[in-house]
Amino acid sequence: MERHVLESLLMGDDEASATALAALRRGAPYSVEERVQPTGVHAGVFSRRLQRMRMRGFEPPGLERAVQLVRDYNRPVRTALIDPGNRTRFTLLFLTADGSALVACASWTLPPTTRNGP
Helix, strand or coil, X not given: CCHHHHHHHCCCCCHHHHHHHHHHHCCCCEEECXXXXXXXXXXXXXXXXXXXXXXXXXXXXXXXXXXXXXXXXXXXXXXXXXXXXXXXXXXXXXXXXXXXXXXXXXXXXXXXXXXXXX
C-alpha cells in the first residue's frame, strides 16, 4: 500500500490516528499485511497480547478499544504497523480486507524495558 493511501485512511480525530498520521508524514517505516485474517484471529491474538502486557504492569492506551472494534466489525481484516525505527512507539492499524478503510487504530509509547531489546 502506498504511503499516501494509508495516510488518507487516518483522517479520524482520535489521538491514535493523529499520532499514526504524523509518524507517516515524518517518514516512519510501515508495513501492511497482505494476508487477510478472520476477525476472531486478530481479536484473539491481540487480546492475549493485551493480557500479557497487563500482567507486566503495562496498559497500552487504546488497544482494548481497538480489539473491541475489530470484534464488532466481525469481518476479515488485515493489520498494518508503523514503527518509527527507534522503538519508542508502536502503532497498530486494523484495515478492512480490501484496505479501503480503517477499522481500528491503537498507538502507544513502549516502556523503556522493551526498547532496543532483542
